[in-house]
Amino acid sequence: MKVDIFYGGESPEHEVSILTALHTAKHVSREHSVRLCYISQEGILYKSRLFGRLSKYEFYRKARGKTGSINIFNSAIENWYVTKVGGGSKAVLNLCHGGAGEGGGLAGMCETFNIPITSCGSIAAQTLQSKSRTREILKQNGYAQPSWVVASSKQEFAKEMLGDLDFPLIVKPDTLGSSIGISVVHNDEDLQKAITLASLLDERILIEEFIEGCEEINCACFLYGDAYIISGIEVIKKSGEMLDFGDKYLDQGSGFIKKQGGKKSEQEHRLEKEIKEFTQKAYELFGCSGVVRADFLIKGDTIYLNEMNTVPGFMAYHLFQKIGLPYTTLIDMVLAESLDKNTKKRSTGPLKAFKSDVLEKNRTLAFTKSKKRV
DSSP, X not given: OEEEEEEEOSSTTHHHHHHHHHHHHTTSOTTSEEEEEEEOTTSOEEXXXXXXXXXXXXXXXXXXXXXXXXXXXXHHHHHHHXXXXXXXXXXXXXXXXXXXXXXXXXXXXXXXXXOOBSSOOHHHHHHHHOHHHHHHHHHHTTOBOOOEEEEETTSOOOGGGGTTOOSSEEEEETTOOTTTTOEEEOSHHHHHHHHHHHHHHOSEEEEEEOOTTOEEEEEEEEEETTEEEEEEEEEOOOSSSSOOHHHHHTOTTSTTTSOOOSOOOHHHHHHHHHHHHHHXXXXXXXXXXXXXXXXXXXXXXXEEEEEEESSOGGGGXXXXXXXXXOHHHHHHHHHHHHHHHHHHHHHHOHHHHOOOOHHHHTHHHHOOOOOOOO
């Protein structure tokens, strides 16, 4: 299969996306033909074959600062041409963290041109990109959620907007991941600073109850045929009050790089079963596709589903390795599912099943009688 790996983009999570894409590309089966499709932070689309110029660290240093308009729709048309006319199957492996890649823009483009994509569809992606909207839907469906309010970067913040919320609080940009722009605050002065920081990154800001002393647990899921493949769970080690960007990607002793293991107690087995059930139900609730990672906060007997990451770092491969699923097999299964889903949608979609005679009955509204040329 011909596979285009899309990554980068204008999101602050840009560099993490580069790492995810190049690391994942090394594990794609040799049966597939891989092309790297990198979107710079300035909006330029670059393409190369695997192990070409986009596989070199030096390229990304030189690419910064160049300006131009993104050529993403031209690429989509090219993909459509190759798939329809060239006789080869092609899919988009979406590894863009944040921005249009994770927020539904890339998925919408692929839906327009009937190109299989490995991530959530545009509606689910757009919904889950918003932390506040995700909270609303989860709460409506019985999931425990911390108390929260939403502020706007365009509106001057007043403490009265907090309602019953009290310190400590956590302040987040509504649509970013990788813990970028997130602050834990304990007083009015820190709150104002945190809101200012988040306002630089997003138009909407989430201010919510901070769950002190909670345990953070991750679990991932994807749909393959009629089966939900649910990963093992991971208890996150963090260095401070919250898991920040440094813990996730820079600190060798915590977060993403070092994963905890060891024998589980009976209580841990029960918790793992509950976490997996919550993960699958939330995946179904939002109509997800591809690999999605669910992040939980555990405090006492309460399990909070904190958020759903529709393009998780490194495809959450380490979580699937816990159930014996190799990285390459994970990629193969996700690609195969994207093709299967796209084929079913095109052959049985509701729009194709609907027929109407509205054009015939109302033809005089739009059409004129043809006139003979003199």
